[in-house]
Amino acid sequence: MQELWIVQHSWLIPLLPLIGAAIAGLFGAKFLRQQSHWPIWLGVGAAAVMSLTLLFQTLHLAGESEAPAGNHTAMSEASEGSSKLSAVKDFFTWVSVGDPASNNTADHPQDVLGNPGAHFEVKAGFFFDTLTVIMLCVVTGIGFLITVFSAGYMHGEEGYWRFFAYLGLFIFMMCCLVMGNNLIMLYLGWEGVGLSSYLLIGYYYEKPSAREAAKKAFLVNRVGDFGFGIGIMLCFVAFGTVSYFGPQVGSHTGLLELAGGHLSAPQQHYLYWIPFCLMLGAFGKSAQFPLYVWLPDAMEGPTPVSALIHAATMVTAGVYMIARCGPLFVQNGTAMTTIAAVGTFTALLAATIALRQFDLKKVFAYSTISQLGFMFVAVGALCPVAGVFHLMTHAFFKALLFLSSGVVMHAMAGELDMRKMSGLHRVLPITNIVILIGCFALAGFPLFSGFFSKDDIVGAAFHKHWIFGALLLFTAFLTAYYTFRLYFRVFQGPLVVPEAPAPAHGHGHEPDEHATASQSAIETHTAPASGVDVGQAQHAPLHDDHGHGHDGDHNHEPMIMMLPLIILAIGALFAGYLNFPGEWFAEFLGKSPSLQQTFKIAESVNHDPHLAALFGQPETSHAGHNWMLMLISGLISIAGVGLAYVMHLRDRALADRVARGLGPITWAIEGKYWVDQIYQGTVVEPLRLFGKLFAFVIDRFIVDGLIGLAAYASWAWGYFLKLTFQRGYLQGYAASMLLGIAIILLVIFFR
Amino acid sequence: MSELSFLQHYLAVGAIMFCIGLIGFMTRRNLIVMFLCTELMFQGVAINLVAFSQYYGNFGGQAFVIFVLVIAASEASLALALVVLLFRHRNTLDADAWKELKG
Numbered sequence: 001m002q003e004l005w006i007v008q009h010s011w012l013i014p015l016l017p018l019i020g021a022a023i024a025g026l027f028g029a030k031f032l033r034q035q036s037h038w039p040i041w042l043g044v045g046a047a048a049v050m051s052l053t054l055l056f057q058t059l060h061l062a063g064e065s066e067a068p069a070g071n072h073t074a075m076s077e078a079s080e081g082s083s084k085l086s087a088v089k090d091f092f093t094w095v096s097v098g099d100p101a102s103n104n105t106a107d108h109p110q111d112v113l114g115n116p117g118a119h120f121e122v123k124a125g126f127f128f129d130t131l132t133v134i135m136l137c138v139v140t141g142i143g144f145l146i147t148v149f150s151a152g153y154m155h156g157e158e159g160y161w162r163f164f165a166y167l168g169l170f171i172f173m174m175c176c177l178v179m180g181n182n183l184i185m186l187y188l189g190w191e192g193v194g195l196s197s198y199l200l201i202g203y204y205y206e207k208p209s210a211r212e213a214a215k216k217a218f219l220v221n222r223v224g225d226f227g228f229g230i231g232i233m234l235c236f237v238a239f240g241t242v243s244y245f246g247p248q249v250g251s252h253t254g255l256l257e258l259a260g261g262h263l264s265a266p267q268q269h270y271l272y273w274i275p276f277c278l279m280l281g282a283f284g285k286s287a288q289f290p291l292y293v294w295l296p297d298a299m300e301g302p303t304p305v306s307a308l309i310h311a312a313t314m315v316t317a318g319v320y321m322i323a324r325c326g327p328l329f330v331q332n333g334t335a336m337t338t339i340a341a342v343g344t345f346t347a348l349l350a351a352t353i354a355l356r357q358f359d360l361k362k363v364f365a366y367s368t369i370s371q372l373g374f375m376f377v378a379v380g381a382l383c384p385v386a387g388v389f390h391l392m393t394h395a396f397f398k399a400l401l402f403l404s405s406g407v408v409m410h411a412m413a414g415e416l417d418m419r420k421m422s423g424l425h426r427v428l429p430i431t432n433i434v435i436l437i438g439c440f441a442l443a444g445f446p447l448f449s450g451f452f453s454k455d456d457i458v459g460a461a462f463h464k465h466w467i468f469g470a471l472l473l474f475t476a477f478l479t480a481y482y483t484f485r486l487y488f489r490v491f492q493g494p495l496v497v498p499e500a501p502a503p504a505h506g507h508g509h510e511p512d513e514h515a516t517a518s519q520s521a522i523e524t525h526t527a528p529a530s531g532v533d534v535g536q537a538q539h540a541p542l543h544d545d546h547g548h549g550h551d552g553d554h555n556h557e558p559m560i561m562m563l564p565l566i567i568l569a570i571g572a573l574f575a576g577y578l579n580f581p582g583e584w585f586a587e588f589l590g591k592s593p594s595l596q597q598t599f600k601i602a603e604s605v606n607h608d609p610h611l612a613a614l615f616g617q618p619e620t621s622h623a624g625h626n627w628m629l630m631l632i633s634g635l636i637s638i639a640g641v642g643l644a645y646v647m648h649l650r651d652r653a654l655a656d657r658v659a660r661g662l663g664p665i666t667w668a669i670e671g672k673y674w675v676d677q678i679y680q681g682t683v684v685e686p687l688r689l690f691g692k693l694f695a696f697v698i699d700r701f702i703v704d705g706l707i708g709l710a711a712y713a714s715w716a717w718g719y720f721l722k723l724t725f726q727r728g729y730l731q732g733y734a735a736s737m738l739l740g741i742a743i744i745l746l747v748i749f750f751r
Numbered sequence: 752m753s754e755l756s757f758l759q760h761y762l763a764v765g766a767i768m769f770c771i772g773l774i775g776f777m778t779r780r781n782l783i784v785m786f787l788c789t790e791l792m793f794q795g796v797a798i799n800l801v802a803f804s805q806y807y808g809n810f811g812g813q814a815f816v817i818f819v820l821v822i823a824a825s826e827a828s829l830a831l832a833l834v835v836l837l838f839r840h841r842n843t844l845d846a847d848a849w850k851e852l853k854g
Contacts, residue, residue: 728850730785731777738773 001061001087001128006054010089010126013050013136014175016043021168028161036161037151040168044147047171048140051133058133061085062591085591086249088181090125095184097121120236127181127244131592134388135178135320138395142312143171145564149403150304152560153410163203163302170196174313178320182243183232183255186321190228190285193314194221200309201301213297220294224284231277235328238270244324249593256594259327260601274328275335278321282339286318286372289346293676295369299361303406306361311368311402312395319375319391323384326598330382331605340380340464344471347373349673351478355485356659356669360405360416363486367442368398370479374457377468382602383460383614384595385586389579390453396571397441397450403565404435408490411556415498418486423495430557432491434569439487441572443480443641446634449576455633456579459626460614473636480640485655488648583616590616761802768795782834782844786827793823 001007020043028036065084098119126132147167154163173196177189195218202214236242239258246253252261259271282288287295298310309315322329322339329335350369357363371394378387409416411428425432441450454476462469579585589595599615602608647655659666671677725736772791779785797816804812834844841848 730846730849731779734773735777738777 001058001085002089004054004057004087006050006057007087007089007126007128010128010179011091013047013140014172014179016046017168017175018172019043021165021172024161024168025165028165032161034155034160036164037147040147040164041144041151043168044140044144044171047175048137048144051136051140054128055133055137058085058130059588062130062588065591086127086129086245086593088125088127088245088248090123090181090247092124093121094124095120095122119240120242122182122184122242124185125181126179126185128179129592129594130588130590131320131323131388131594132179134392134589136175138316138392139174139178139313140171142395142399142568143167143174143308145567146304146308146312146399146403149307149406149561149564150302152558153304153406154302159203163200166196166199166203167304167308170200170309170314174317177317181245182241183235183325184242186324187225187228187232190281190317190321191225193309193317194218194225194285197221197298197309197314200305201298203301203305207300210300213294213300217294217298220291221284224281224291226280227277227284228281231274231281234270234274234277238267238274245593256325256327256597259331260597271328272332275332276338278325278328279335279339279342282318282321282376283342284318285321286315286376287346287369288318288342288373288376289349290675292346292350292369293679296362296365296672299359299365303361303402303409306365307399307402307406310365311398315368315372316375316391316395319372319379319387322376322379323388324594326379326384326594327601330598330602333605336380336382337464338380340377340461340468343373343376343378343380344461344468344475345373346370347377347475348471348478351475351482352669353672354482355478356666357482358418360408360418360486360490361402363418363482364398364401364405367401367479367483370475371398371442374454374472374475377461377472378457381457381460381464381468381614382606382608382611383456383463384598385589385614385616386453386456386460388589389585390457393441393449393453393572393575396568396575397438397448400434400438400565400568400572401442403561403568404431404438407431407557407561407565412498417498418489420498421490421496422493423491424497425491426495427497428491428556430562431565434562434565435491436487437569437572439483441576443483444476444633444637445480445641446630446637447576449572449574451630451634451637452576452580455626455630458633459629462629463610463614473633476633477636477640480637481644484641484644485648488644489652492649493652586616588616758802758806761805762799765795765797765799765802768792768798770795780846782837782846783831785846786830786834790823790827793819 006013017040020039020041023039024032024036032038061084096119147164150163150167154160157163170193173189173192175189177186177193180186180189198214198218201217202210204210205214232242235255239255241253241255241258243254244256245251246257250257252258263271280291284291295310295315299306301309329339347370350366350373354363354366354370357366371390375387375390375394378384378390405416407428408421408424408431411424412421415421437448441448444450444454458469458472458476461472590599595615599611602615603611647658668674725732769792772788772793772795775788775791776785779788797819800812800816800819802812804810804816837849838844
């Protein structure tokens with residue numbers, strides 16, 4: 001891969017979106033205004049084209065490297081192939097501290113604490129392998145689709161240029177994250193996407209809730225980043241480098257290869273703690289328990305932001321990091337189990353909360369947390385292939401779902417409450433179809449992409465321990481249920497739209513003065529039970545003005561917004577077949593040196609014959625797909641959809657009755673288990689108090705007091721001098737002169 | 752050279768005159784009397800100079816004393832003119848009248 005033009009010029013991939021962002025940022029306000037999307041379309045589009053080209057070139061190379069059959073063993077074939085399928089490209093040395101001549105090889109790793117000759121070096125460079133290529137395509141591809149959608153969605157906004165500038169910045173940072181060839185480049189991108197997330201969540205900065213949400217996202221992320229930073233430092237202390245593979249795969253100078261080699265006793269000790277520190281970062285960025293609380297609040301940002309950052313790309317950075325740095329994790333079985341356990345717990349927790357959410361975007365936010373939990377279980381159960389596969393399919397269908405919610409929100413003039421709308425398939429026909437595809441994919445319905453990827457994960461979970469698998473199956477059931485609860489409520493059933501426009505979510509549209517007269521336009525869960533009839537009687541003004549805050553006949557589904565949705569829907573439908581029935585995706589991904597290294601170490605630690613399949617490695621006996629598991633998970637998904645049909649289409653009041661019947665459980669779920677309140681009480685308020693203590697007591701009295709004391713001392717000395725030496729008394733002055741002369745004479749004569 | 756004891760006596764007289772002048776300057780309040788005391792300090796120094804000149808046979812000391820006397824005289828005229836002016840402002844010869852320069 002090293003000699004490819006795109007790899008040699010890979011600085012273009014992140015830089016073009018950044019330049020686009022700079023142009024939009026500097027010239028957008030005055031000059032570009034509503035055309036500010038062009039620099040971003042061009043920049044991100046170019047990056048997407050390059051990423052896809054790179055993908056095809058890599059596929060071609062991968063096909064080539066499999067051609068020479070013969071008497072190579074599976075492993076050497078793979079490693080031969082992988083050295084063609086990986087590339088390290090350094091651009092310049094970013095940080096270089098210490099003595100470059102010091103010996104930083106695998107034989108003599110330098111310990112900073114004891115050795116003055118240690119050398120800390122960070123190169124600004126990229127690492128390319130199949131994992132990078134997949135992530136790049138997801139990021140830039142879905143990023144580009146979302147920039148297209150946003151041009152339609154954010155049309156007319158005051159801060160149009162600001163939105164696109166931040167979006168370009170985000171794509172730049174995300175590219176650095178996935179392409180970086182050392183932990184510090186990863187961290188640069190990590191922090192950078194956190195910054196972009198803050199800027200974009202706080203896009204509607206005039207709303208106090210948006211400001212608070214942006215701060216919350218950044219600060220909670222920071223907690224995770226603290227652990228991550230410590231992990232990186234530990235890596236350097238243990239191995240003397242932060243680079244993944246050094247100048248080349250196979251040189252055994254990079255972290256990921258050193259970790260698999262011979263380890264001294266202190267290194268083994270560090271390697272026990274490194275996974276725990278690094279996973280804190282992953283938990284923060286990917287919204288796992290206990291650092292998930294920022295993601296639901298992040299829905300304050302514009303919907304394309306929620307789609308891109310908080311569903312498809314940024315939140316998957318944690319999964320990517322664990323997949324990439326697998327060799328650092330797998331030696332510690334406890335850490336892997338912790339990851340899997342936290343993932344399972346989070347998945348279940350978030351799914352239960354989603355059952356009683358009524359805001360469209362919040363349902364999908366909790367769903368994202370839950371699906372990320374699935375991905376973490378996958379990597380924790382030693383199956384990064386399933387994790388990355390689900391990452392990819394999830395990116396497609398979750399972005400699709402969020403963008404569809406955006407279309408709904410636009411059509412409903414900013415209203416997002418499920419209880420206030422129904423039967424929208426009449427108003428938004430194209431959206432209805434694409435969101436149905438997305439919902440099937442999310443629910444893991446057989447034959448859609450989500451089914452295959454989720455199935456892989458559940459299989460890996462069962463392989464680790466039956467309890468993980470069982471809990472994930474139950475979560476899958478809940479997922480199917482709450483997804484179709486949303487679909488059946490909002491898109492099927494009698495047509496109901498909100499009567500008056502909700503307070504604008506920053507729209508360019510003016511609030512309309514129309515208000516429908518019918519009281520029953522406001523839906524609670526006790527809507528009339530009859531399933532699918534149109535119910536014309538209860539909604540009179542359907543035919544004249546849509547009854548919601550727009551003036552005139554408005555196309556709610558402009559092509560600029562629908563085209564990305566359709567493309568995403570195609571992905572959501574067919575992406576699953578990349579790994580079924582032939583395991584092409586797994587094989588392709590398995591050629592990544594990260595996965596190969598991880599597999600090598602995992603095999604020596606676990607002695608599990610089935611591990612090869614989980615890592616996409618060529619194996620001696622092909623295990624085949626687990627048909628029994630597919631059948632069970634398919635049935636569970638269908639059951640979830642069926643239950644949702646019964647409770648939200650056939651008899652809508654049933655859901656409410658069940659909820660009331662399960663009183664205390666419902667109360668806990670609707671309170672979201674009071675996690676936010678617990679944080680408020682145990683963390684936020686004590687910190688505030690601490691801050692107040694410092695501001696109003698220590699700063700005011702002690703610090704300011706000390707300064708006042710210094711000023712007072714000068715004044716007091718002056719006063720003393722004034723009283724003693726400046727009396728205006730002529731003889732007094734003569735006496736002082738005499739005193740001075742006497743002292744001088746004494747000094748001279750008695751030296 | 753003259754005998755040692757004589758020099759010491761002369762120096763003692765000079766020193767005593769200087770000290771009396773000094774103490775007088777610092778304790779008296781009348782401007783003219785204060786000036787008188789400064790003249791006394793001058794004369795004390797002059798006696799010392801003459802004594803040394805006689806002791807070492809070097810006439811430089813005596814020449815310097817002539818200078819001192821001339822300068823003292825001219826300075827006296829200036830100082831008394833100043834005193835008269837100061838008196839005209841405050842109508843008193845008390846040095847304490849000019850304590851505004853304190854602080």
